Amino acid sequence: xxxETASRSGxxxxxxxxxxxxxxxxxxxxxxxxxxxxxxxQGLSGLETLLMSGLVFxxxxxFATLELWGxxxxxxxxxxxxxxINARHLLMGAAFYPYLRELPTGRRYASLILLSDANWAMAMxxxxxxxxxxxxxxxxxxxxxxxxxxxxxxxxxxxxIGEPERFGLDAIMGCFLLAMLVGDKRDPGVLLPWAAxxxxxxxxxxxxxxxxxxIVGALAGGLMGLLLPPAAKERTR
Amino acid sequence: MxxxxxxxxxxxxILLMALTTYLTRAGGVFVMSRVPIGPRVERxxxxxxxxxxxxxxxxxxxxxxxxxxxxxxxTAAVMLAxxxxxxxxxxxxxxAALWRLVAS
Numbered sequence: 064x065x066x067e068t069a070s071r072s073g074x075x076x077x078x079x080x081x082x083x084x085x086x087x088x089x090x091x092x093x094x095x096x097x098x099x100x101x102x103x104x105q106g107l108s109g110l111e112t113l114l115m116s117g118l119v120f121x122x123x124x125x126f127a128t129l130e131l132w133g134x135x136x137x138x139x140x141x142x143x144x145x146x147x148i149n150a151r152h153l154l155m156g157a158a159f160y161p162y163l164r165e166l167p168t169g170r171r172y173a174s175l176i177l178l179s180d181a182n183w184a185m186a187m188x189x190x191x192x193x194x195x196x197x198x199x200x201x202x203x204x205x206x207x208x209x210x211x212x213x214x215x216x217x218x219x220x221x222x223x224i225g226e227p228e229r230f231g232l233d234a235i236m237g238c239f240l241l242a243m244l245v246g247d248k249r250d251p252g253v254l255l256p257w258a259a260x261x262x263x264x265x266x267x268x269x270x271x272x273x274x275x276x277x278i279v280g281a282l283a284g285g286l287m288g289l290l291l292p293p294a295a296k297e298r299t300r
Numbered sequence: 301m302x303x304x305x306x307x308x309x310x311x312x313x314i315l316l317m318a319l320t321t322y323l324t325r326a327g328g329v330f331v332m333s334r335v336p337i338g339p340r341v342e343r344x345x346x347x348x349x350x351x352x353x354x355x356x357x358x359x360x361x362x363x364x365x366x367x368x369x370x371x372x373x374x375t376a377a378v379m380l381a382x383x384x385x386x387x388x389x390x391x392x393x394x395x396a397a398l399w400r401l402v403a404s
Contacts, residue, residue, distance in 0.1 A: 086386055111310050118318035128317065135302040136313045145317050149324040151352055156328025158349035161337075163329055171329065178325045180356070185385075187349055231396030234371040237360040238392030241375050242385040244353045253350055260351035261358040268359050280355025281348050288347020289340060 069162050069192040076197025077204075084182060084202030088209040090235045091181075094122050095213020102217075105129050109218040116214040120177065120207055124148040127274075147274040154281045155183045159199065162192040177203025180236070184243035255291060260284030366403060371396035 095116065102112040102125075119125055124145045131141050156175060163171045174196060182202035186195040264280030271279065303309035335341065361372050375392035382388065 087389065090389075106305075107310070111307075111314065114311070115314045115317070118314060119321050121321045124317070124321060132310075132313075133305065135304050136309060138301040138303060138313065138316065141313060141317060142320050145320045146324065149321050151356075152321075152324035153328040153331075154348055154352055156325060157332045158328075158345050158352070160329050160332035160345075164333075171333075172326050175325045175329060176322065184353060231367065231371060231393040231398075231400070234368055234392055234396040235389065237357055237364075237368065238371055238375040238389045239385070240353050241357050241372055241392075242379045242388040244350055244357070245376050245379040245388075246383055246385060253347065256347035256351050257354045260354040264355035264358050265362060268363075276359060277352065277355045280358070281352040284351020284354060285344040285348030288351075289344045291343070291347075 069165050069196045072193035072196040076193050077201035078197075079194065080182075080186075080197035080199070080201025081205045082201075083198060084185060084205040087181065087185075087239060088202075088205040090239070091206055091209040092213035092216065093235070095210045095215075096217040096220075097213075098122060098125055099214040099217020099219075101126065101129055102132075102214075105132050107132060112218050113211070113214055116210055117207075119145075120179065120210060121145075121149055122210070144274075147272075150274075151180075151277045151281065152178060154278070154285075155180075158187065159183065159195075162186075162195045165192075166196075174200050177207055179203065179206060181206055181239055181243075184240055188243050188246050252291065253288075256284040256287040259287035365400075367396040367399040370399045 098116065099112055102115070103109065107115070115125060127148055128141055128144050131137055131144075156178060159178075163174060166174065178199060182199050182205075185202055186198040189195075190198070260280040260283055263283030264276040267276040267279035303313055332345075337345075357372065361369055364372075371392040374395040375388045378391040379385065379388035
């Protein structure tokens with residue numbers, strides 16, 4: 064990552080990031096469609112649904128808070144649930160920080176507007192700092208576009224796909240994230256942190272409030288990495 | 301604290317949600333730009349990066365049905381063999397669909 068720094072990231076890197084994410088982002092249309100349908104059923108107008116998808120751009124949080132929208136909107140649960148589900152972004156942003164370090168403040172924080180699971184995972188999986196930034200922003204734009212197209216289709220046509228799980232479509236997100244994880248690197252030093260993360264996540268799921276498991280698992284994995292002897296790691300990055 | 305679902309109230313609630321979400325996106329970078337990064341912090345961050353994904357995926361595998369599990373196994377196998385995400389994800393989705401077709 065040393066030879067091409069983030070500040071040299073240009074339009075070419077954005078286009079490349081968009082191009083690499085585009086085929087995968089087509090799957091997002093289905094999620095968007097499902098959200099559009101669900102939001103209309105909850106009583107939001109088409110315009111409000113599109114606004115929410117466009118400005119929030121966080122599918123899991125949007126789905127999870129839908130039930131709160133009624134005659135009145137309780138703000139504390141709305142913010143708390145949004146925060147709990149999206150808190151993983153804090154850790155993802157922290158992990159991506161090395162590739163943003165050299166950017167001026169404005170560009171640094173603008174680059175994070177479209178950070179989400181898929182483009183972050185792909186950006187973390189390799190390349191120069193400039194290429195990674197291109198994937199985060201360009202790939203993020205690809206995901207945002209398909210999310211909006213999907214939401215629009217859901218709003219426009221309403222009925223949607225009756226049983227997405229029959230076609231295996233509910234497995235998309237897990238498969239995507241696993242593909243990014245496996246493609247990441249072959250350093251056996253990561254296995255212990257990953258095992259700690261898996262166990263902690265399952266334990267949190269059993270005993271802690273909903274949505275805590277991602278944070279707990281990630282922190283457990285990080286702590287395990289901290290405790291391991293440093294020599295075995297480091298080499299790959 | 302509630303808003304009534306007038307157009308203005310809904311808009312305000314959406315903006316509040318968007319702001320909260322953006323703060324989570326920017327917050328990690330904001331903290332990291334203020335905390336000096338030593339080798340220990342770097343080890344923590346590197347181990348945590350993959351662990352986020354592990355923590356998302358593991359419950360899907362453990363609490364999911366057979367189709368979800370087989371989908372993940374197929375994805376991992378194809379990814380290890382070809383190292384290309386698109387065939388790996390496609391294999392996962394097809395496996396889930398086929399598994400459910402046969403199992404139900």
